Amino acid sequence: MTDASVPTPEVRSPSIEESLTVQAEQALMEPDQGNVVMTLRDVAVAFAGRTAVRDVSFDVSAGEVTALIGPSGSGKTTVLRALNRMHDTVRSATVTGSIHLGDLDVNGPDTDPTLLRSRVGMVFQRPNPFPTMSIYDNAVAGLRFNGVRKKALLDEAAESSLIGAALWDSVKDRLKAHGSTLSGGEQQRLCIARALAVEPEVLLMDEPTSALDPIATKRIEELVGELKSRVTIVIVTHNMQQAMRVSDRCAFLLMGEDKAGELIEFGPTGKLFSEPKDPRTLDYVNGRFG
Amino acid sequence: MTALVESPPDPTIERRRAVQAAAAASLGRRKFASRVWLGVCWLFLGIAVVPLVAVVAYVVAKGLPAWSVDFFTHSTTPEGIAGGGVWNAIVGTVVITVIAVVVAIPVGLCCGLFLAESDGPVAAALRFTADVMTGIPSITVGIFGYIAIVRNFQAYSGLAGAFAIGFIMLPVIIRAGETAFRGVAGSLSEAALALGARRFTIARKVVVPTALPGVITGVLLAVARGLGETAPLLLTILGNQYLQWNPTKPMEALPVLIYNYSSQPYADLVQVAWGAALLLMVVVLVLSIGSRLYAAHLRKERR
Numbered sequence: 021m022t023d024a025s026v027p028t029p030e031v032r033s034p035s036i037e038e039s040l041t042v043q044a045e046q047a048l049m050e051p052d053q054g055n056v057v058m059t060l061r062d063v064a065v066a067f068a069g070r071t072a073v074r075d076v077s078f079d080v081s082a083g084e085v086t087a088l089i090g091p092s093g094s095g096k097t098t099v100l101r102a103l104n105r106m107h108d109t110v111r112s113a114t115v116t117g118s119i120h121l122g123d124l125d126v127n128g129p130d131t132d133p134t135l136l137r138s139r140v141g142m143v144f145q146r147p148n149p150f151p152t153m154s155i156y157d158n159a160v161a162g163l164r165f166n167g168v169r170k171k172a173l174l175d176e177a178a179e180s181s182l183i184g185a186a187l188w189d190s191v192k193d194r195l196k197a198h199g200s201t202l203s204g205g206e207q208q209r210l211c212i213a214r215a216l217a218v219e220p221e222v223l224l225m226d227e228p229t230s231a232l233d234p235i236a237t238k239r240i241e242e243l244v245g246e247l248k249s250r251v252t253i254v255i256v257t258h259n260m261q262q263a264m265r266v267s268d269r270c271a272f273l274l275m276g277e278d279k280a281g282e283l284i285e286f287g288p289t290g291k292l293f294s295e296p297k298d299p300r301t302l303d304y305v306n307g308r309f310g
Numbered sequence: 311m312t313a314l315v316e317s318p319p320d321p322t323i324e325r326r327r328a329v330q331a332a333a334a335a336s337l338g339r340r341k342f343a344s345r346v347w348l349g350v351c352w353l354f355l356g357i358a359v360v361p362l363v364a365v366v367a368y369v370v371a372k373g374l375p376a377w378s379v380d381f382f383t384h385s386t387t388p389e390g391i392a393g394g395g396v397w398n399a400i401v402g403t404v405v406i407t408v409i410a411v412v413v414a415i416p417v418g419l420c421c422g423l424f425l426a427e428s429d430g431p432v433a434a435a436l437r438f439t440a441d442v443m444t445g446i447p448s449i450t451v452g453i454f455g456y457i458a459i460v461r462n463f464q465a466y467s468g469l470a471g472a473f474a475i476g477f478i479m480l481p482v483i484i485r486a487g488e489t490a491f492r493g494v495a496g497s498l499s500e501a502a503l504a505l506g507a508r509r510f511t512i513a514r515k516v517v518v519p520t521a522l523p524g525v526i527t528g529v530l531l532a533v534a535r536g537l538g539e540t541a542p543l544l545l546t547i548l549g550n551q552y553l554q555w556n557p558t559k560p561m562e563a564l565p566v567l568i569y570n571y572s573s574q575p576y577a578d579l580v581q582v583a584w585g586a587a588l589l590l591m592v593v594v595l596v597l598s599i600g601s602r603l604y605a606a607h608l609r610k611e612r613r
Contacts, residue, residue, distance in 0.1 A: 134340070138333045166329060167336025173328055180321065219326035250322055 055082040057222055057252045058103065058140075063117035065098045065107060073098045073281035076117070078271050080222065085244055085253045087267035087289065089260060091309070094273040095281025096256040100224050102126075103254065104140035105133045121222070138166050141220035141251075146231045147207035149199030149214070155182075156195035158210055162218040177217045184250060185213035186243055205236025212243065216251065223247070225255040229262070241266050260305060264293055272301050366591070373588025376581045386551045386567070389576035396586050398553045402468060402561035403537065406547065409472035409557060410536055414479040415529060421480075422487020423513060437488075443481035451477050452545035459546065466548035468557035474542035479532040486528020490521040523605035530601030534594045540565035564590045 056079045064074035073095025080086050088096040098107075105126060107113040119126040126136060141162070149158045159178040160168075168174060178195070182188040187209045191202070199210055208228060215223055225244070229237040244253060244266045257263050263270055270292045272285045285292060285301045296302045303309060380393045387394030421440070425433050455474035460466055494517045502512040518525070548560040549570060564586050571583035 132337060135330075135333055135337060138330065163329060163332075166333035167340060168329060168332045173325070176321075177325055177329075180325070219322055219329050221326070 056080065057082045057122065058254075059118075059120045060099075060103075061118045063099065063102060063115065063119055065095070065102055066114050066116075067110065068112040071278075071280040073273065076271075076273070076283045078269075078283065078286040080252060080254055081269065082252050083248055084268040085248050085255060085266050086269045086271065087263040088254065088256045088271050088273060089258075089263045089304075090273035090281070090284075091275065091304070092258065093275045093279070093281065095275075096258075096273055097226050098281070099271075099273070100226055100254060100256050103222070103224055104137045104142055106142070108133055134166075138162070138218050139220050140222045140224060141215035141218055142224040143208070143211050143215050143226065143228045145227045147204055147211050149202075149207050149210050151198070151200055153199060154196045155191050155199055155202070155210060158199045159213050159217050161214055166218065177219075178213075181213040181217035182210075184216045184247060185209040186239065186246075187213055203236070205232050205239060208232060208236070208240060209243065212240075212247075216247070220251060223251045223253050225253060227256050227258060230258070237262075260293075260307075264289060272296075272298075272304065274300055274304070369584070369588050369591055372584040373586075373591075376585025377588070381582075381585055385553045386562070386571075386582065388551075389574065389579050392578075394578070394582060396564065396567060396582065396589065398550060399562040399564045399567040399586060400589075401553060401555060402471075402547065402550070402563040403565075405555065405557055406468050406472045406475060406543070406561065406563055407533060407536060409469065410476035410479060411529070411533060413472070414476040414483055414532070418480050418483030418532075419487045419525065421484045423491050423517070425484065425488040426491035426517075427509070427513070436484075440481040440484045443477075444485070447541075448478060448539050449541040449545075452542035455542055456545040465558070466546065466560040468547055468554070468559065468561035471543045471547035471561065471563065472557065474546050475536045475539055478539050478542060479536045482532040482535055483529055486531065487521075487525055490524025490528060491517055493524060494520045523608040526608075527601045527605045530597050534597045537594055537597075538565060538590060540569050544569065 058080035060079075061077045062074075063076040065072050076095075076099050078086075088099060090096055101107055102115045102119060103126070105115075107115055115127055121136065121139060124136070125131060149155075150161060153161060156178055157164075159181055160174045163174055163177055168177075179188060179192075182191060187206060190206065191197075191210075194201075199207060202210060208231075212223075212228070229240050232240065241262060244255065247253065248268075255263075255266065257266075267289045269287065270289045271283055272292065273281045274284045275281050285296055285298045287297075292301060293305050296305065378395075381395040382400070383397055384393055384395035385398040386396065421436060425437055425440075451474050454477070455470050459470035459473055463470075498516055498520060499512055502516045507515070543563050543566050547563060547566065549566045550560045550562045554561050568583045568586050568590070571579040571586070574580060574583075
């Protein structure tokens with residue numbers, strides 16, 4: 021740090037143009053594919069026989085933020101919910117194609133959905149802390165659901181997850197207070213903490229800022245950036261600027277002729293926004309529709 | 311916090327391992343508990359459903375043999391004389407119920423609308439009264455009808471019965487109406503207000519039409535409730551073995567007929583009572599199911 025702040029005469033600091041060029045080139049470069057955590061191949065979801073989304077194939081890389089973008093009705097949330105088998109609760113829903121978490125076949129007959137969901141957590145559109153539980157109990161709810169009883173582990177996880185969700189400093193003195201005493205943005209961070217406490221490998225976020233004001237939104241976005249070293253994130257957003265700000269890779273979905281969503285393009289976020297391969301992606305990211 | 315060793319264990323990974331180990335270790339126990347409680351739910355479901363189904367099946371088995379064309383078209387005959395039906399009771403029940411509904415619906419829905427739109431002390435008192443009315447034993451309503459109408463006019467009559475039945479229906483309609491009117495989103499009222507509508511216009515053009523499915527369901531459920539009431543009628547309409555269309559005269563009604571005939575020592579009269587019980591049950595069932603279907607149809611049409 022100190023070295024960089026006092027440049028020696030020999031080392032010329034790069035001009036603004038140069039650094040911008042470097043940034044642009046970096047944005048255009050393929051980020052390292054790294055370790056793939058989840059793979060989707062030809063995933064389709066149908067409700068009562070009607071296809072809602074299809075032809076979805078992409079990889080979720082470890083330690084990255086993958087964003088699902090597209091206009092409403094394009095099936096972003098439907099794809100997201102397929103990743104931790106939330107469609108199990110809808111009787112008429114059928115998921116086809118293959119989804120893998122590491123070696124685990126998500127939809128395999130021997131896969132226990134509850135164990136899967138302890139590895140693939142989720143944060144929803146509206147903050148939904150459990151209203152009868154205190155802040156502490158909310159934070160460790162997932163651990164208790166999964167049979168963790170050790171007080172030391174619960175305390176450690178509560179602190180770590182609340183720190184991770186940037187909530188610890190403001191709530192550490194009132195952990196016994198109800199979650200409903202928090203503001204909307206704080207409640208959403210409590211929900212993030214609740215998901216983090218289980219230490220999932222992947223965290224799904226379904227438009228986590230759509231019910232929040234701009235300042236609370238900014239804090240959640242910063243949080244997403246901080247968290248990706250701890251947990252791989254897949255985020256649905258209808259906000260393209262948000263996708264640009266927080267994600268490393270983007271999947272663009274669009275509703276086809278028959279009202280079924282499909283994956284149009286998948287790639288590094290910088291590339292998808294600056295030089296998309298598909299003209300429809302170009303139109304969408306330039307705000308010509310959607 | 312972390313000791314400075316060569317490779318400090320990552321607490322996140324450590325915790326992840328601990329949580330996943332705990333989750334896997336407790337999975338069997340959790341699955342077992344889940345199955346046990348599911349079994350308990352099924353058991354209690356069975357306890358609730360078996361008597362329900364048994365009552366329906368028994369009434370059908372006992373009542374169906376009584377049904378014939380004569381049963382629906384002839385009035386009751388004394389014991390031992392074949393061909394007796396319940397036509398007089400059907401007429402009485404229909405006349406009494408129609409009068410009761412015609413009186414109770416406007417009063418009840420206006421009260422419901424008032425309760426939904428107002429939260430002052432009058433509304434609180436009205437709501438409390440309606441709640442108390444729901445709990446009044448029906449025999450008390452019968453005595454009230456007897457004293458208020460029968461004694462004053464010196465005559466048992468279908469009107470007195472309709473008054474008593476209307477009194478039973480009223481709180482049901484009030485609370486169903488309130489619930490339905492309250493269910494209309496406040497944003498719709500505001501949208502109408504912002505267009506310059508007055509409150510009465512809003513109620514007439516926006517709130518009532520939007521709440522209609524709920525209102526219809528509530529009214530039909532109130533009718534179903536009123537159809538089966540026996541005690542208020544026993545003390546007000548007296549019963550009448552002859553056909554009587556005039557509501558100022560004593561009338562027969564299905565519940566009263568069931569009550570009177572089921573305690574008779576004659577097998578053919580008891581048979582008629584079973585038939586009437588089945589008829590009443592079918593009508594109530596049709597009303598309940600029909601109201602739900604109609605409300606669902608209305609809701610679907612709007613979407």
